[in-house]
Amino acid sequence: MIEFDGKNFEGLIEEGVTLVDFFATWCGPCKMLAPQFEQLSKEKTDIDYITVDIDQHRALAKETYGITSVPTLILFKNGVEVSRRSGFAPKADIEKWVNQHQ
Numbered sequence: 001m002i003e004f005d006g007k008n009f010e011g012l013i014e015e016g017v018t019l020v021d022f023f024a025t026w027c028g029p030c031k032m033l034a035p036q037f038e039q040l041s042k043e044k045t046d047i048d049y050i051t052v053d054i055d056q057h058r059a060l061a062k063e064t065y066g067i068t069s070v071p072t073l074i075l076f077k078n079g080v081e082v083s084r085r086s087g088f089a090p091k092a093d094i095e096k097w098v099n100q101h102q
Contacts, residue, residue: 029088
């Protein structure tokens, strides 16, 4: 799992399947989602995982991807967004959603 550092986001998502968690440190549902996201990254290793703090990377979150609520998960395939969902979900639901759109 990669914590986005502000450099080359497009390079991180350009190949294969990538799941991105847009979150905020002050967000309660984000705090609940974080361990689910981390556990999924350990179990489902055929995709890449990135976390993006929307307060540190406001332009990427709001201007580039139109994030208006957190947590928001975006699934990318070869750099193209294929699906997104907002709000907390348990790991099993996230995995099912990823498998449907992978």
